[in-house]
Amino acid sequence: MNVIAAIKAYVVKMTSDSEPGMKVLLMDKETTSVVSMVYGQSEIQQKEVFLLERIDSPNYANSSGLRYLKCLVFLRPTQQNIELLCTELRNPKYGAYYIYFSNIVAKADIKILAENDEQEVVKEVQELYMDYLAVNPHLFSMGIPMCLSSTASEITWNHSALQRTIQGLISVLLSLKKSPIIRYQSNSKLARDLGNRIDETMNKESSLFAFGPSGQSLLLILDRRDDPITPLLNQWTYQAMVHELLTINNNRVNLSGIPGISKDLPEVVLSAEQDAFYAKNIFMNYGEIGQNIKQLMDQFQAKAKSHQKIESIADMKNFVDSYPQFKKLSGNVTKHVTVVGELSSMVNKHHLLDVSEVEQEISSQNDHSAHLASIKKLLHNDKIRHTDAAKLVMLYALRYQNQSNNELSSLIDLLYKRGVSDKLIKYIIYLLEYAGSHARQSNLFNVENAVKITKRFFKGLSGVDNVYTQHKPLLHDTLEDLIKGRLKDNLYPVVGNHSSGLRSQDVIVFIIGGATYEESLAVHTFNKNYPNFNILLGATNIHNSTSFLEEVENAFRGVDMLIRRHTRHIRNVKFDTK
Structure with missing residues (x-):
């Protein structure tokens, strides 16, 4: 697939x-x-x-x-x-x-x-x-940035987004010639509604889905709200890092806002189909990219040097013959050096390594006092961006939401003292309603059963010698359960009168509310480690932390009633729900 x-x-x-x-x-x-x-x-x-x-x-x-x-x-x-x-x-x-x-x-x-x-x-x-956007060979998107809305009692599908998602998924299935069994996240009405509508359409258009015996396939529909942590984290692989810090929009990255950027580079295209360096490095970590950029520079310099002496007709002919490739390599070097240079500048300027280390600790360990101290220390650092400061408090709020001695109120006080905007602070409360413990099916913070971190070094780039933990998204555990036949029927029921007993080798996972490039990396790794399985990831959108929080906010636009249950966490704080 x-x-x-x-x-x-x-x-x-x-x-x-x-x-x-x-x-x-x-x-x-x-x-x-x-x-x-x-x-x-x-x-x-x-x-x-x-x-x-x-x-x-x-x-x-x-x-x-x-x-x-x-x-x-x-x-x-x-x-x-x-x-x-x-x-x-x-x-x-x-x-x-x-x-x-x-x-x-x-x-x-x-x-x-x-x-x-x-x-x-x-x-x-x-x-x-x-009728969909093919992002990577194993990743597709519907390109729907805002797919949810709210009533007075629940989060629901935006009607036009639901229709567009149904059409897009039907198109994916027809293009891949798959007529799958459908399973969905049981606590999500959004997932159940989408699963039922896809099943209805497949039955209505049964002649189009008569592909004959080709092995059992599965469509697994998940809800972004089950894992709100992954979209909030800083990323350290090339594609994910570019999207988080610079934003990728349909393979294009707008660089026009970068001070001193060349007028020839207002926008660059990052496509693994058209760029061999990007294809090779798309899942490489920050340090490895630095090493490979140096190799690309060395390769370019060697080619440039070979063209310096043009002393004969033969030399001229050789140069003309290789000029298109030489020019392409020159443009590629300039593009990637510019992009990686800006990433490096942002990492250093905003102390993102320090921020990321605390993010990883909160997402993978249960140590309230240590986490509180680490967050407060960073909140007092004026080099940390307001956005990163607010995201740290969001992670704290999600992890310690039900802890009686949590200090969310005092952390929000510190955000106000830093001058953090009301909008960012409202995101904290919206997020608790959108994906707090009441909205999640999985035990996202069950440290005993999920060893989600491994320590590793980033090497090869000057200034990057810290030890980091590698976060694994909840999708990793879900796929592991699926591959090993441990995905529970009561948590992921089947649509219609089908059996979930057969283990499907072709699996399409679709996340309502958006996927991330970290989850794309997880799927890529599973496909590599389990060659008998073929896993495809799709979503309404591909999020970075900014677009994710905008979608969360949009889901509650005009609905204040839902967020009032969380105002007890922010007593004495000037929070306006209007």
Whole structure:
């Protein structure tokens, strides 16, 4: 199961099924993201696609088009896109249209398109199931940053997010040709609702899911609220670290806000499909990246030196032949040195090594007095960012929520004295309601049964010689139980009249409320260590701590009643629930 390979195969089919000749690729905002995650623009152009257009762009509506060209249309089957496509077909800009929808399209919509195709320019209509973002071969996202809302009594699905998630998951299953048994986290109504809706859709579209015997597969639906710790932690592997400190958005990193950044590098692309260095280092830790950056620099310098002496026609020919690769290597070196340099600067400037060490201790050990002392020490350090100070208090609040002598109130007092914003302090209370002990199924802090830390050194980068603990997300324990046949039926029941007795080798895990790159690393490691199993991770979104807290806040927007149960923890603190 490889989602990048699945998307690529569909793109190849889409660009090669039509007659030979130059083509235009007409997409919408979301399908543009789907394609750009796995193909660069130059790669698409090599498939006879010389122009990319957006059907939802005002500029496109006013363009004239070229009637001698063929148009490949790749759209999500939304009502808006059907209407835009009808407008296009009534006044076609191109000579022939090959229409591909990213998901199941209603027969009524096909009929409407046919009625508007008065000039009979449509040559083909197909469904190609690529209605999701393929991030890594084993990781996909729906790209939904806010999927939850609240009523007066509970957290619920945002209706449009639920619909989009159902469509996206159905697309994943169809693209991988899987008709799985569905299990879900039993204490999560969100997971149960999604599981039931996926099952209903599979039954309704049973002809599409008739793949024949191909081994039993499993879709396991989890709720982010069962592990609120993982998204709050600082990260130390390349992909996860970049996302936490700089933010990755559809493989792109915006560097324009960095002081002194080159005007040639306002944005960089980090794609393992198009960048060999990134592919090799995506799961490497901070120190290893430093060593490998040095090797990349040495490689570049050696190539540059070999081109310094151009004394003959043969030398000139050799240089010209290797120039594209040389230029690509030069750009790669500049990109990664810039990104790693900024990461290093932020780590040192904000004392993130010190912060991370305390984060890891809180997440993996039970020592109230020591943790309290460590947090207070860092809260008095003005080099620590307000965000990191608040996150330390969040971790403390989650771990010691039910401890009678917890000092959450005094820690919030210290945050106020530091000048931490009301918004960050409200996040603490929202988080307790979102994923406090009342909302969790698993014993997240059961230290006796889960040895979640191993000490290790980061080596090879100047200034990084501290000892760290390596946090393992709750997903690690869940997958271990699943692989060893220990996943309890009462905690993860099956949707419909199926048995959970068969151990599935193809497993798709989907996390409502977002996954993290640390969990992606856990899945990558499991796939490597258990070659008989094939595990795929998906989520509504890929979070860093900022986006996670924004989603938590959004879930309670306009609902004050739910958070009042926690105000007893913050007596004498100026907390406004409005």
